[in-house]
Amino acid sequence: MNSRMEFANGELVAQARSGNADAFRVLVDRHSRGLFRVAFRMTGNEPDAEDVVQESFLRAYRQLGKFDQRASFGTWLYRITVNCALDLVRSRKRRGEPWAADPGAEDPMQTAASGDPTPERLAFSGEVRERVADALNELSAAERAAFVLRHYEGLPIEDVSRVLGCNPGAAKHSVFRAVQKLRRALEPLVSAAK
Amino acid sequence: MKHLTEETLVLHYYGDADEDAAVEQHCAECEACRALYHSIERALGGLEKWSVPERGAAYGAEVWKRLQPALPARSRVPIPAVSWRWAVASLALAAMLVLAFLAGRSYPPGSGPAPTVAKNTLRERVLLVALSDYLERSQRMLTELANAGAAGPYDISFEQGRAADLLDESRLYRQTAARTGDDVVAGVLDELERVLLEIAHGPSRISPAELEDLRFRLQAEGILFKLRVLSANVRNQDQPAIQHPL
Numbered sequence A: 001m002n003s004r005m006e007f008a009n010g011e012l013v014a015q016a017r018s019g020n021a022d023a024f025r026v027l028v029d030r031h032s033r034g035l036f037r038v039a040f041r042m043t044g045n046e047p048d049a050e051d052v053v054q055e056s057f058l059r060a061y062r063q064l065g066k067f068d069q070r071a072s073f074g075t076w077l078y079r080i081t082v083n084c085a086l087d088l089v090r091s092r093k094r095r096g097e098p099w100a101a102d103p104g105a106e107d108p109m110q111t112a113a114s115g116d117p118t119p120e121r122l123a124f125s126g127e128v129r130e131r132v133a134d135a136l137n138e139l140s141a142a143e144r145a146a147f148v149l150r151h152y153e154g155l156p157i158e159d160v161s162r163v164l165g166c167n168p169g170a171a172k173h174s175v176f177r178a179v180q181k182l183r184r185a186l187e188p189l190v191s192a193a194k
Numbered sequence B: 001m002k003h004l005t006e007e008t009l010v011l012h013y014y015g016d017a018d019e020d021a022a023v024e025q026h027c028a029e030c031e032a033c034r035a036l037y038h039s040i041e042r043a044l045g046g047l048e049k050w051s052v053p054e055r056g057a058a059y060g061a062e063v064w065k066r067l068q069p070a071l072p073a074r075s076r077v078p079i080p081a082v083s084w085r086w087a088v089a090s091l092a093l094a095a096m097l098v099l100a101f102l103a104g105r106s107y108p109p110g111s112g113p114a115p116t117v118a119k120n121t122l123r124e125r126v127l128l129v130a131l132s133d134y135l136e137r138s139q140r141m142l143t144e145l146a147n148a149g150a151a152g153p154y155d156i157s158f159e160q161g162r163a164a165d166l167l168d169e170s171r172l173y174r175q176t177a178a179r180t181g182d183d184v185v186a187g188v189l190d191e192l193e194r195v196l197l198e199i200a201h202g203p204s205r206i207s208p209a210e211l212e213d214l215r216f217r218l219q220a221e222g223i224l225f226k227l228r229v230l231s232a233n234v235r236n237q238d239q240p241a242i243q244h245p246l
């Protein structure tokens, strides 16, 4: 997210706040795909991710008045999205439903279709996929969010800490804990495939 | 030699270790830490294959469509009566215009000649000219923007003003087209609106790279092409209509 984008975001937020729905529409247009990516990786399936995107924008719209204009709008949206996803996940857990993708549903861990069976490719076939899904379920909310934002979204650790509402040291530790758990789940199979 | 912790190596992978240079130096000299680092790299590399279902360029518009009815109303500056009356008048005008336009192009090939401009009433011709003119102005504005070559930051405040004006018009045409069930016209106008919105509400000074980015988007989304086809269709009502041009 560069400064130009942020500047434009700030102007749009100001206009949206004063009742300009078009300005909010531009923000929705601009951020929908990014929010969907994060929501999908947080929830592990498409229908939940769609619900999270929808709910996040709704919450953002209602809370526009609370947004600090000096802050980054993108980071603020990520924060809302992560919280929405966690709310959904928590309600699932209370009802005893699984967090990540249903194993029978469409494959979230895409396997390489063809080519040489390199260790990396083997590492993402059947059994490993399930292991990773299990490992993702074992992550705490902060660990999962920190990992998704740092690893997949490439957010700087300072921004990750802002989204999580913690200090950068704690954010770093969450990233580490997530990687550690995922690696432990993967390592035996990666080694076996060599 | 004191070995590096797993945490330090993981953070180093992301460039977040306190002393990345020192970590690198240590790994160059220590086989055990190097091996651990490679194992971390392998595991994280494998996780790259966790793909997210694709969402296309129109995804934002889909989200907006679902979202808009759920948005609570925010207080706005009340619209003066005169502009309300103007809006209704324009809407009626636009409705007739789109209807006339549809009548002229919805003839399948071989079912006889499409209505010609000569057969249309004078009023319909005036309306057709208005839509055609609107589409051409939009196209011209976007083409000029797409072709603007700039070495330094480029001031688009003039184009922004034009985009804002066009936006007001487009909305009326689009709403009418949507009501009369013409998805093609409504679809093109909807896409046009999104582009105009971005331009009108964006910053007024943009860099050559951002201009390039905009140019790419205008072409990638095919909006300029669609506008060309649509305005040609409106203009050539005395020619057999192009079927399913988009």
Ligand SMILES: [Zn+2]
Binding pocket: B001, B002, B003, B004, B026, B030, B031, B032, B033, B034
């Ligand atoms: Zn060492």
